Amino acid sequence: MLRNPLPSTLSLALLATVSLPTLVTAQTLTITAAGGDYGQALKEAMWSPAAQELGYDIREESQSDSLAALRMQVMSGTVTTDVIHLGSAEAAQAAALDLLEPLDTSIVDMDSLPEGARNAYCFPFDSYGTVMAWNTETYGENGPKTWAEFWDTKTFPGRRALRANAQDNLEIALLSDGVAPTEVYEVLSSETGLERAIARLEELKPDVAIWWTSGAQSAQILADGEVDLVVTWNGRAAAAKEQGPADYSFKGSIIGTDCLAVPAGAQNVEAAMKLIAGMTTAEREAKLTDYILYGPLNKGAYEPGLIPEDRLPLLATAPQNAGTSVYSDAAWWVENGEAAQIAFDEMINR
Amino acid sequence: MTRIDPAVSATADLRRDLRRETAFFLSLSLPALVLVGLCAMLPILWILRQSFLTLRGTYTLSNWEKLLSSDLTWRAIWSTVELSAGTLVLCCILGLPLALALASAPQKLANRLLVLLMLPLWTSILVRTYGWLVLLRRDGLVNQGLQSIGLTDTPLALVYNFTGTLIGMVHFMLPLFVLPTYAALRDIDHNTIRASASMGASLPRTLVSVVLPLAAGGIRSGSMIVFIYTLGFFITPAILGGGQVNPIAIRIERTLSTFQNWGAASALGILLLLLVALAAALLVGVRHLLSRRGGHHA
Numbered sequence: 001m002l003r004n005p006l007p008s009t010l011s012l013a014l015l016a017t018v019s020l021p022t023l024v025t026a027q028t029l030t031i032t033a034a035g036g037d038y039g040q041a042l043k044e045a046m047w048s049p050a051a052q053e054l055g056y057d058i059r060e061e062s063q064s065d066s067l068a069a070l071r072m073q074v075m076s077g078t079v080t081t082d083v084i085h086l087g088s089a090e091a092a093q094a095a096a097l098d099l100l101e102p103l104d105t106s107i108v109d110m111d112s113l114p115e116g117a118r119n120a121y122c123f124p125f126d127s128y129g130t131v132m133a134w135n136t137e138t139y140g141e142n143g144p145k146t147w148a149e150f151w152d153t154k155t156f157p158g159r160r161a162l163r164a165n166a167q168d169n170l171e172i173a174l175l176s177d178g179v180a181p182t183e184v185y186e187v188l189s190s191e192t193g194l195e196r197a198i199a200r201l202e203e204l205k206p207d208v209a210i211w212w213t214s215g216a217q218s219a220q221i222l223a224d225g226e227v228d229l230v231v232t233w234n235g236r237a238a239a240a241k242e243q244g245p246a247d248y249s250f251k252g253s254i255i256g257t258d259c260l261a262v263p264a265g266a267q268n269v270e271a272a273m274k275l276i277a278g279m280t281t282a283e284r285e286a287k288l289t290d291y292i293l294y295g296p297l298n299k300g301a302y303e304p305g306l307i308p309e310d311r312l313p314l315l316a317t318a319p320q321n322a323g324t325s326v327y328s329d330a331a332w333w334v335e336n337g338e339a340a341q342i343a344f345d346e347m348i349n350r
Numbered sequence: 351m352t353r354i355d356p357a358v359s360a361t362a363d364l365r366r367d368l369r370r371e372t373a374f375f376l377s378l379s380l381p382a383l384v385l386v387g388l389c390a391m392l393p394i395l396w397i398l399r400q401s402f403l404t405l406r407g408t409y410t411l412s413n414w415e416k417l418l419s420s421d422l423t424w425r426a427i428w429s430t431v432e433l434s435a436g437t438l439v440l441c442c443i444l445g446l447p448l449a450l451a452l453a454s455a456p457q458k459l460a461n462r463l464l465v466l467l468m469l470p471l472w473t474s475i476l477v478r479t480y481g482w483l484v485l486l487r488r489d490g491l492v493n494q495g496l497q498s499i500g501l502t503d504t505p506l507a508l509v510y511n512f513t514g515t516l517i518g519m520v521h522f523m524l525p526l527f528v529l530p531t532y533a534a535l536r537d538i539d540h541n542t543i544r545a546s547a548s549m550g551a552s553l554p555r556t557l558v559s560v561v562l563p564l565a566a567g568g569i570r571s572g573s574m575i576v577f578i579y580t581l582g583f584f585i586t587p588a589i590l591g592g593g594q595v596n597p598i599a600i601r602i603e604r605t606l607s608t609f610q611n612w613g614a615a616s617a618l619g620i621l622l623l624l625l626v627a628l629a630a631a632l633l634v635g636v637r638h639l640l641s642r643r644g645g646h647h648a
Contacts, residue, residue, distance in 0.1 A: 067610070097406070164593040164604075209510060209592065210510045210592040211592065211593025211594065212593065213588065224487060224488075224489065225488065226487055226488055226489075337609070338611075341609070342420070342422065345422050345596075346421055346422055348594075348596070349425045349426075349429075
């Protein structure tokens with residue numbers, strides 16, 4: 001670890017607050033998060049109230065490429081960030097490169113998380129789903145309800161569009177082939193798992209008119225009627241539903257998460273862990289859904305009364321969708337992503 | 351022995367002056383050389399070095415091993431060449447008659463038509479490409495038109511595939527082919543054409559034996575620009591290809607965005623550069639062959 005052997009005066013001050021709870025010392029922490037609307041939502045719903053409660057002063061940095069920023073800080077030995085907001089795939093890459101402190105489980109509450117979402121380095125706090133969406137002019141209200149039906153080109157004839165990326169598509173292919181949600185990664189890790197998923201995708205390929213490359217494109221081609229069925233992210237699907245004759249379902253969605261981590265060698269590790277714990281309470285994660293359609297990971301956020309009833313169906317992690325969805329396994333993807341993507345690209349270009 | 355021949359000294363003076371002059375003119379190109387060195391050669395060398403680095407920054411050959419042994423690379427190269435050749439062939443088929451028509455039109459009219467030809471060059475490529483998307487998609491103007499006059503029952507797949515990409519590429523490249531071709535055609539001495547006609551050659555015969563050989567330089571420049579420019583093209587296949595057309599430029603972007611693997615992407619970039627150099631060498635080689643054959647005839 002690259003941790004500074006000399007605790008800074010700030011850490012000493014923190015120790016002072018721990019041992020003498022009556023003494024109020026302003027601790028300054030730096031948080032690096034997404035900018036824009038998302039960053040603003042994180043601030044208002046989560047870190048601003050948490051910092052107020054803990055008595056921290058927060059300095060905010062916006063980063064569109066957090067992983068690159070993290071790498072730069074840790075490699076150069078000048079870690080200025082205490083808490084960093086990452087996608088779980090980025091976080092798994094960062095953990096593999098020793099860029100993150102392990103989470104202090106005596107401070108952050110692992111039990112509040114669904115089992116599939118737990119991670120030793122990055123604490124997940126919100127989620128989005130990769131879902132199926134369809135044109136309601138083609139299928140009316142009777143869209144496909146399972147991935148097996150999505151693959152059924154006789155009952156649901158029509159042009160499909162999938163993302164030009166192995167991620168989520170392999171999981172979906174296995175679900176369509178009858179693999180149980182809990183066994184997806186077990187099957188994928190088996191010797192013939194990847195082959196099976198790719199073969200299943202190849203089966204659908206003649207009906208795939210477009211392999212899309214941006215979320216905006218996926219919503220556009222659905223709204224334009226260019227394709228009848230799309231695999232896309234729930235935020236995009238919700239937008240397409242508002243724009244055109246489209247609907248979507250969270251059944252069998254693949255859930256991706258965003259998470260909070262502490263860079264290796266950060267100056268205020270303990271305080272940073274406390275901030276993460278404070279940001280990810282049930283109330284604050286529930287509050288985040290007022291701003292953005294990202295479902296909470298803290299199970300407590302779904303206790304009755306915290307999230308408005310009409311908002312619930314729009315969230316990937318809502319209880320009514322539980323049991324059919326799969327948490328994307330970032331660690332599997334870090335280890336097997338390249339081989340999987342190559343097999344996938346070969347399938348597309350065959 | 352010490353006597354100096356005035357003639358010799360005068361020649362030496364002349365030589366020295368000539369050398370000085372050459373050095374002076376060469377020095378004029380220094381700023382440009384520095385600029386090219388800093389902005390083109392250095393980055394290329396940096397990319398070359400990068401192609402031998404792992405994610406953790408140690409030297410390795412694995413990027414190249416993986417790249418050259420991968421089926422995907424060869425498919426990407428094939429797709430790149432296919433798109434470039436297709437674009438070039440269509441540019442020739444559409445561009446030669448157009449350039450001929452322009453060259454034989456009265457100068458005033460030709461100038462106006464040239465402005466029309468240049469118009470797309472002054473429009474943002476993104477706007478034009480998305481324009482094609484609107485025209486060619488399933489409920490786009492072209493398909494609506496075809497269906498309303500009863501030519502087809504179902505919409506044709508005109509975009510999000512190779513066809514759409516080719517249409518977009520040809521639209522972009524056509525002016526770049528026509529301009530040098532037109533310039534060469536315009537320079538032809540009309541007396542040669544009259545001479546050919548006076549000796550009884552038919553119009554097609556005159557075209558093939560007189561006009562096209564005389565315009566060969568322009569056609570070659572146009573072809574070279576179109577073919578080589580298309581080799582590295584990204585936007586058009588990315589937007590109009592629908593994931594079905596994946597030349598090297600697209601693979602580079604995928605490699606970067608999916609794996610953040612700068613090493614592998616750099617190796618692909620160098621490969622593309624080599625492909626461009628190879629294409630240029632081939633085209634220059636073809637010119638030499640042709641001109642030698644032309645020499646024998648004369």
